Amino acid sequence: MPSWLIALDRYFPIRYLFWLFCAVAAMLSAFVWVAFGQWGWAALTFVLLVGLGVRDSLQSRHAVLRNYPVIGHLRFLLEFIRPEIRQYFIESDNESHPFSRQQRSLVYQRAKGDSDKRPFGTQLDVGAQGYEWINHSLVPTQVASHDFRVTIGEGRAQPYSASVFNISAMSFGALSANAILALNGGAKRGGFAHDTGEGSISVHHRVHGGDLVWEIGSGYFGCRSDDGRFDAERFTANARDPQVKMIELKLSQGAKPGHGGVLPGPKVTAEIAAARGVPIGVDCISPSRHSAFDTPLEMLRFIARLRELSGGKPTGFKLCIGHPWEWLAICKAMLETGITPDFIVVDGAEGGTGAAPLEFTDHVGAPLQEGLLLVHNTLVGLNLRAQIRLGAAGKVVSAFDIARMMALGADWCNAARGFMFALGCIQAQHCHTGACPTGVTTQDPLRQRALVVPDKIERIYRFHRNTLEALRELVQAAGLTHPNQIRATHIVRRGGEREVRLLVNLLPFVQPGELLAAARGEVPWPHAVFEVYWPLAQASSFAPAA
Ligand SMILES: Cc1cc2nc3c(=O)[nH]c(=O)nc-3n(C[C@H](O)[C@H](O)[C@H](O)COP(=O)(O)O)c2cc1C
Numbered sequence: 001m002p003s004w005l006i007a008l009d010r011y012f013p014i015r016y017l018f019w020l021f022c023a024v025a026a027m028l029s030a031f032v033w034v035a036f037g038q039w040g041w042a043a044l045t046f047v048l049l050v051g052l053g054v055r056d057s058l059q060s061r062h063a064v065l066r067n068y069p070v071i072g073h074l075r076f077l078l079e080f081i082r083p084e085i086r087q088y089f090i091e092s093d094n095e096s097h098p099f100s101r102q103q104r105s106l107v108y109q110r111a112k113g114d115s116d117k118r119p120f121g122t123q124l125d126v127g128a129q130g131y132e133w134i135n136h137s138l139v140p141t142q143v144a145s146h147d148f149r150v151t152i153g154e155g156r157a158q159p160y161s162a163s164v165f166n167i168s169a170m171s172f173g174a175l176s177a178n179a180i181l182a183l184n185g186g187a188k189r190g191g192f193a194h195d196t197g198e199g200s201i202s203v204h205h206r207v208h209g210g211d212l213v214w215e216i217g218s219g220y221f222g223c224r225s226d227d228g229r230f231d232a233e234r235f236t237a238n239a240r241d242p243q244v245k246m247i248e249l250k251l252s253q254g255a256k257p258g259h260g261g262v263l264p265g266p267k268v269t270a271e272i273a274a275a276r277g278v279p280i281g282v283d284c285i286s287p288s289r290h291s292a293f294d295t296p297l298e299m300l301r302f303i304a305r306l307r308e309l310s311g312g313k314p315t316g317f318k319l320c321i322g323h324p325w326e327w328l329a330i331c332k333a334m335l336e337t338g339i340t341p342d343f344i345v346v347d348g349a350e351g352g353t354g355a356a357p358l359e360f361t362d363h364v365g366a367p368l369q370e371g372l373l374l375v376h377n378t379l380v381g382l383n384l385r386a387q388i389r390l391g392a393a394g395k396v397v398s399a400f401d402i403a404r405m406m407a408l409g410a411d412w413c414n415a416a417r418g419f420m421f422a423l424g425c426i427q428a429q430h431c432h433t434g435a436c437p438t439g440v441t442t443q444d445p446l447r448q449r450a451l452v453v454p455d456k457i458e459r460i461y462r463f464h465r466n467t468l469e470a471l472r473e474l475v476q477a478a479g480l481t482h483p484n485q486i487r488a489t490h491i492v493r494r495g496g497e498r499e500v501r502l503l504v505n506l507l508p509f510v511q512p513g514e515l516l517a518a519a520r521g522e523v524p525w526p527h528a529v530f531e532v533y534w535p536l537a538q539a540s541s542f543a544p545a546a
Pocket of ligand 1: 168169170171174175196197198199215250252253254318347348350351352353354393394395396414415416417418431441
C-alpha cells in the first residue's frame with residue numbers, strides 16, 4: 001500500500017471505504033427499488049455485501065478481514081486462484097520476502113492446528129548446493145514428551161528450566177498491546193519464555209503471567225533514571241518480580257547491530273511511556289551503545305551486579321557477532337575475573353527488526369551459523385562452555401531449523417518472526433509504518449482490534465507445541481532422546497553434484513581447552529580467526545590492542 005494511502009488511513013480508515021460505499025449504495029438502491037420497483041438485484045447485492053462486511057469485522061479467525069472488511073476477501077480470492085497473482089497485488093512493492101511461502105504456510109498450519117503433513121514428497125531440490133538433511137537411525141527411539149528443556153543458571157539462587165524453543169525479544173511499541181497479550185498468554189499456556197525486548201515490561205506482559213526474560217537495552221527502559229542512565233533501585237523492583245525468570249543484557253541485534261533505535265514521539269503512547277519510564281509523546285531513543293560500562297571487564301561486573309540485584313536469577317547477554325576481537329575480549333575478561341554470564345543469545349544478521357536502514361539489515365553483522373559457531377567454539381576452547389548456555393535466533397521457524405542450530409552448538413532457539421506469523425502476520429512489511437494489516441505491529445487501536453487475543457493465544461501455544469512435536473519426531477528418527485544430543489555428525493550438507501559432507505567435516509570445531517593450549521603456544525591455533533584476533537583482544541578495552 002503506497003505511503004500516502006497509509007498516511008491518509010491514519011486519519012480516516014479508508015480501508016472501510018468500499019464497505020461504506022456498499023452501505024450507501026444499499027440504501028440508495030433499496031430506495032429506488034421501493035419507490036420504482038427497480039434495481040432490486042442491486043439492493044440485494046449491496047445488502048449482502050454490507051452483511052459480509054459486518055461478519056468480517058466481527059469474526060476472529062482472519063485478522064486481515066477484520067481490518068479490511070469485504071475487500072480483504074480479494075486476498076483470499078487471489079490466493080485461491082494463483083499465489084503469484086496474489087503476491088503481485090498484495091505485496092507488489094516488496095520484491096523479496098525474508099520468509100518463503102513454504103516457511104510461512106508451515107507456521108500457519110501448525111498455529112491453526114491444521115495438518116502439517118505434506119503429500120507426495122519434498123518440494124525441495126535435494127540435488128541443490130547447500131541442501132541439508134539429518135541422518136536417521138535404523139533403531140529409532142521412543143520419546144514420551146515434546147517438552148524438551150534446558151536448565152539455565154545451574155548453581156545460581158534461581159535457576160530457570162527453559163523450553164528449547166522460546167519467543168525472541170520484541171518490544172511493546174514495536175508490537176501492539178494485543179500482540180503482547182497473545183504472545184504472553186501463549187507462553188503461559190505452553191510453559192515457555194517470552195522475551196520483552198528492550199521496550200521493557202508493560203502492563204500487557206503482566207496480564208497472563210507468562211514467563212518473562214527481561215531485556216535491558218542501552219535505553220535502560222524500565223530501570224532508568226531521569227537522565228536515561230541505569231537505575232539500580234528501579235531495576236531491582238522489576239527484576240525481583242516472580243514473573244521475571246531471566247535478565248538479558250542486549251548488546252546488539254542481528255538486523256541492526258551497532259545501530260540504536262528511535263521510537264518516534266507520536267508512537268510513544270501513555271502505556272509505552274509508563275513501561276519504559278520515559279515522557280509521553282517525546283522521541284524515545286535507544287543509544288547505539290551502553291552507558292553503564294565501557295570495557296569488557298566493566299560489562300561482566302555489570303552482569304554480576306544485575307544478577308545480584310535480581311536475587312540470583314540467570315543473567316546473560318544477547319549479541320550479533322561483529323569485530324571478533326571484541327567477542328574474544330569479553331572472553332578474556334571472563335578468564336580474568338572469573339565472572340561468567342549464565343547464557344549468551346547469538347542473533348544472526350539475518351534476524352528481524354521493526355525498522356532498520358537497508359545497509360544494516362543487509363550488510364552488517366555475522367550470519368547466525370558463523371556467529372554461533374564462533375561463540376560455541378571459543379567457549380569450548382576456553383573450557384567455559386559448561387557454565388554458559390547458548391541460545392540462537394535468526395530465521396528459526398521449523399523443527400529442522402532448531403535441530404540444525406543444536407548441531408552448531410545451541411542449547412535452545414528463539415524465534416521472533418515465526419511467532420509473528422503464528423499471530424497472523426502476513427509479511428506485508430509495514431511494521432515501520434504503523435499500518436500493519438493484521439494488528440501485530442501497530443499502535444492504532446482500530447487496527448490492532450483485528451488481533452483477537454484469545455484466538456491468537458491458542459495459535460501461539462499450538463505453533464510452539466506442534467513445532468516441538470515435529471522436533472520430537474526428528475529426535476526419535478535420529479535414534480536420540482533429546483535435541484541437545486544432535487551434533488554436527490548428524491547433519492549432512494550438499495556441496496556440489498557429487499559432494500556431500502557432514503557438518504563436522506565442513507565447519508571448524510574446537511576441542512575442549514584447545515584455545516588455552518594454543519594461547520600458551522603448546523598446540524597450533526585451531527582456526528585463523530583465533531590466531532589473528534586472540535592476540536588483539538584485551539579485557540580492559542573493546543578496542544584492539546595496538
Ligand atoms: C518486530 C521486531 C522487534 C524486535 N525487537 C527487538 C528488541 O527489542 N530487542 C532485541 O534484542 N531484538 C529484537 N528483535 C530481534 C529478534 O528478537 C530476533 O533476535 C531476530 O529477529 C531473529 O529472529 P527471527 O529471525 O526469528 O525473527 C526484534 C525483531 C522484530 C521482528
